[in-house]
Amino acid sequence: MVTPWSIEQVAAVAPDAASVTAARKLAVTGTWPVTGVCEEPAVLFGECKGSGATPYVALVDLAGPAWNCSCPSRKIPCKHVLALLLRWSSGSVLAAPAPSAAATAWLDKRAARAEKVAERAATPPRAPSQATLERRAERIAAGLDELGTWLEDLVAAGVSVPQGDDVARAAARLVDAQAPAIAERVRRLHVRSDDPSWPGTLLESYGLLHLLVTAHPRASELPGTLGAVVRRRVGEPTRTEVVLAQPPLRDVWDVVALHTDETSRPVTHRTHLRGRTLGRSFVLVETGPRSGTNPVPGTSIDADLHPHPAATDRALLGTVHTPAVPLEHAPHGDPAHELPLLWSAAVAADPWRERHPVVLADARLRLDGDGGWLLDLGDESLPLLGRSAARVCAAVAGGRAVTLVGDCTPRGLEPRAVWDGRRLVTA
Incomplete structure (x- = not known):
């Protein structure tokens, strides 16, 4: 029989916390005249009575996973799908010998779509013409030249947080120049933080943007994959079929x-x-x-x-x-004291990196004296960002070494999950 999801797994796929709250209530108080779960095909189905005469049909392809509901909600998955998953996790959904007619029809449509996608993937896409590539390169080069001049003017006038309107215009021009990724970096320049170190962070942002502007014309000369990294950080796309060809x-x-x-x-x-x-x-x-x-x-x-x-x-x-x-055991992780080396290697490969995923096998946490938490690295420590997430990790750890999942950033570690000995707990 297909193993039911845990409550944490259901919450992890929800679009927001409000959907989980609504689903918990609906799972208990809602009227479900039809529910079932099949192992082959692996599908969960149910009908939930709403305000109308026709029940909402909620479906989950467990092999995906993927979901569908006949309700008008724009949230994916909706509260009906989440409630059905919660009922399944609690043991309230019994095994069915065969999927419902609605589930069968939906799975057939998914299979047909998947076949078409596979056919398209097998057909090599038409490469852009040389003229198209040259026009794009010219737009990007002009946009980056303009950005370089704008940055020089900002620094010459005295380093300060640029006005929101100026940032919006600069970002819009970069989007027009077909450099959307660097435009997103520019948009964040006008956000001033309460952190007293924000002037240094702003100056670092100026420097990294200027480095991209300077490096892009020389991207083909850069060693290893650094040229490809520069082009991606500017916003030049890498087609899906190119990635799948790796x-x-x-x-x-x-x-x-x-x-x-x-x-x-x-x-x-x-x-x-x-x-x-x-x-x-x-x-x-x-x-x-x-x-x-x-x-x-x-x-x-x-x-x-x-x-x-x-x-x-x-x-x-x-x-x-x-x-x-x-997942029945703790994920494999790196020693916590090696985190600085992991981050250094990641930044060496991509100087514009803002986060790097890590799993630490023997993470120990300690208070920082100001109500926050630190990751103990032996001779040094790293702040845990987000007090609520840090408290969850500290509560699960209880003073013990734990397996910690997170994103390493220049400011500290953003915790995402922690292994409590039996399961992953979302931070």
Whole structure:
């Protein structure tokens, strides 16, 4: 029988906390005349009576996972799907000999779409013409030249936080110049922090932007993959088929965290995977609404990952050889005292990196004397960012060494999850 998800796994796929709250109530008080779960095909289905005469049909393809509901909600997954998952996790959904008619029809449509996608992937896309590439290169070069002049004017006038309108105009011109990634960096320049170190952070942002402007014309001359990194950081796209053409890395991947960045535009979802044999971390990145194609935190999958040619920590999910199963042991991690070396190597490969996924096997936490928490690295320490997340980790640790999942940043470690001895707890 398909192993039910834990409550934490259900909460991890929710679009927001409000959806989880609504789903918990609906799972208990809602009327569910039809529910069932099948092992082959692995599908969960249910009908929930709402205010109308026709019940809402909630469906979950557990092999994906993917979800669908007949309700009008724009949230994906909606509260009905989440409530159905919660009922399943509590043991309230019984095994069914066959999926419902609605589930069968939906799975057939998904299979047909997947076949079309595979056909398109097998057909080499038409490469852009040389004239198109030259026009794009000219736009980017002109946009970066203008950005360089703007940065020089800002510094010449005295380093200060630029006005929001000036930043918006500069970012818009970069978008017009087909350099969207560097435009996103420019948009963040006008955000002033309460942190007393913000002037240094602002000056560092100016320096990194100027370094990109300077490096881009020489990208083809840079060693190793650094030229590709520069082009990606400016915003030159890498086509999906190029990434999927990279040699796959097959491993049993522990899905250790899911983080949604609501501040980015568009919203970005980062699924962190850690290889049991390879001992490497990769992130699957989605933008906009979640598609449900990436695996769920707290599970393990035997799958191929295709590493991004211009990003050491990003990949695309390839062939999944076996369905996801619950994670039953702590994920493989690096010694905590090696974190500075891991971060140094990551920044050497990409100087514009803002975060790097890590799993630390023997993390010890201690108070910093100001109500916050530090990651003890032996001779030094690193702040844990986000007091609420840090308190969760400290409570789970209880003074013991724990396996900690997070993102290393220039300011400290952003905790994402912690292993409590039985399961991953989202921070």
